[in-house]
Amino acid sequence: MPFKRTDFPKDFLFGVATSSYQIEGHGFGQAGRTHWDDFAATPGNVVRAENGATACDHYHRFEEDLDLIAGAGLDCYRFSTSWARVMPDGRTPSQEGLDFYDRLTDAMLERGIKPAATLYHWELPSDLADLGGWRNRDIAKWFGDYTETIMGRIGDRMYSVAPINEPWCVSWLSHFHGHHAPGLRDIRATARAIHHILLAHGTAIQTMRSLGMDNLGGVFNMEWSTPADDSAEAIEKAALYDEIYNHCFLSGVFKGRYPERVMAGIAPHLPQGWQDDFDVITTPLDWVGVNYYTRKLIAPDPTEPWPSLKEVTGPLPKTFMDWEIYPEGLYKFLKRTAQDYTGDLPIFVTENGMAAPDVLTNGTCDDPDRIAFVEAHLAQVQRAMAEGVPVNGYYLWSLLDNYEWALGYEKRFGLVHVDFETLERTPKSSYHAIKQALGALT
Numbered sequence: 193m194p195f196k197r198t199d200f201p202k203d204f205l206f207g208v209a210t211s212s213y214q215i216e217g218h219g220f221g222q223a224g225r226t227h228w229d230d231f232a233a234t235p236g237n238v239v240r241a242e243n244g245a246t247a248c249d250h251y252h253r254f255e256e257d258l259d260l261i262a263g264a265g266l267d268c269y270r271f272s273t274s275w276a277r278v279m280p281d282g283r284t285p286s287q288e289g290l291d292f293y294d295r296l297t298d299a300m301l302e303r304g305i306k307p308a309a310t311l312y313h314w315e316l317p318s319d320l321a322d323l324g325g326w327r328n329r330d331i332a333k334w335f336g337d338y339t340e341t342i343m344g345r346i347g348d349r350m351y352s353v354a355p356i357n358e359p360w361c362v363s364w365l366s367h368f369h370g371h372h373a374p375g376l377r378d379i380r381a382t383a384r385a386i387h388h389i390l391l392a393h394g395t396a397i398q399t400m401r402s403l404g405m406d407n408l409g410g411v412f413n414m415e416w417s418t419p420a421d422d423s424a425e426a427i428e429k430a431a432l433y434d435e436i437y438n439h440c441f442l443s444g445v446f447k448g449r450y451p452e453r454v455m456a457g458i459a460p461h462l463p464q465g466w467q468d469d470f471d472v473i474t475t476p477l478d479w480v481g482v483n484y485y486t487r488k489l490i491a492p493d494p495t496e497p498w499p500s501l502k503e504v505t506g507p508l509p510k511t512f513m514d515w516e517i518y519p520e521g522l523y524k525f526l527k528r529t530a531q532d533y534t535g536d537l538p539i540f541v542t543e544n545g546m547a548a549p550d551v552l553t554n555g556t557c558d559d560p561d562r563i564a565f566v567e568a569h570l571a572q573v574q575r576a577m578a579e580g581v582p583v584n585g586y587y588l589w590s591l592l593d594n595y596e597w598a599l600g601y602e603k604r605f606g607l608v609h610v611d612f613e614t615l616e617r618t619p620k621s622s623y624h625a626i627k628q629a630l631g632a633l634t
């Protein structure tokens with residue numbers, strides 16, 4: 193890997209990211225049932241109806257996994273705590289769950305790894321989903337209580353915390369497109385979820401402040417939006433997609449309002465009194481995280497309900513997810529985020545990475561495309577930094593091959609190959625390249 197740690201400022205952080213449901217094995221310990229278990233059990237939702245019951249068995253193998261992180265010379269680990277493990281019914285603490293994250297935290301610190309926690313990476317306890325989940329305004333309070341419970345135990349040792357991973361996925365992907373749990377296709381549910389997610393985010397930040405914690409942020413996913421052709425209609429739809437996907441949540445948190453084009457579709461469906469919630473939603477943050485993978489080509493589609501648009505296949509080389517590889521989009525988002533929303537606030541790239549076929553042959557796994565992908569995106573990070581954008585770190589998605597949600601175990605994103613029969617871990621060539629780049633290989 194031609195990039196070197198020394199090409200970046202001394203305190204720039206390199207890390208890897210994972211999430212609880214995707215790696216832990218929710219069948220282990222006393223984790224409660226989640227809406228992902230329910231969603232996956234319904235035929236047609238997930239490839240081969242696979243779920244996260246075993247996943248990577250990180251629950252039992254976390255020491256080995258943390259050794260891999262430390263062994264590569266990485267500085268920090270972005271992991272998530274599972275609400276259903278900490279509170280199996282969503283509201284009653286589980287000693288076993290709290291003990292697990294306590295051990296995990298100490299095991300990171302013993303290895304000199306900075307713990308960067310996310311409180312919600314998509315596995316809602318089923319009991320709360322049954323009460324309406326993100327459609328129910330009470331979720332902000334439930335989430336605040338969960339935040340207090342888990343951070344009351346491990347908050348004193350966190351390097352950083354963000355409440356909710358990717359609000360767009362929790363709302364649109366799950367309540368409008370129906371691709372993720374709870375699998376709804378309903379604009380009213382979506383509008384409510386959008387607002388309650390932000391309210392829960394602000395509530396969690398205030399809860400952690402009252403616990404005396406700092407270095408608190410928010411993590412937003414972004415896809416660069418490009419008109420599929422140069423017609424006025426395509427240009428307008430691409431702008432609408434951009435507001436829905438990329439601006440809506442940043443605007444809520446940093447400006448205390450929803451963008452105009454988004455309002456045109458969601459206003460009739462927002463919960464009563466929504467305007468009054470922005471005091472909580474705009475509670476100041478210490479950093480912001482950008483998750484970036486690809487761009488989208490957008491065209492009008494009048495046969496669809498509002499926003500009446502569709503994605504069109506683009507011409508660029510694609511990953512194994514069929515996502516176009518567009519590194520420049522990361523540069524553009526880093527610049528735009530600082531310019532439009534966050535100013536001098538530190539920015540982290542909290543996820544970036546790619547899926548590849550990644551076949552294990554004679555005990556080795558060569559993934560040169562992943563190395564090139566990381567390198568190309570890091571070059572765009574440097575480009576933004578050279579223009580003054582305060583990027584403080586980069587987390588690669590992901591440490592391990594894992595449960596890729598609706599796509600089951602088919603799509604591999606890891607620096608480390610996982611055999612899902614034996615659960616054996618094998619570092620890929622990208623792992624070795626990162627290790628070399630970070631100076632840990634002698």
Ligand code: GBH
Nearest residue numbers: 211357358361365371413483485589596598
């Ligand atoms: C990240 O989201 C997630 O944080 C992570 O858990 C996941 O493993 C990783 O991506 C790789 O996918 O259902 O066909 O409509 C990134 C943003 C946006 C990626 C929505 C998936 C929808 C695919 N995500 N996208 S589909």
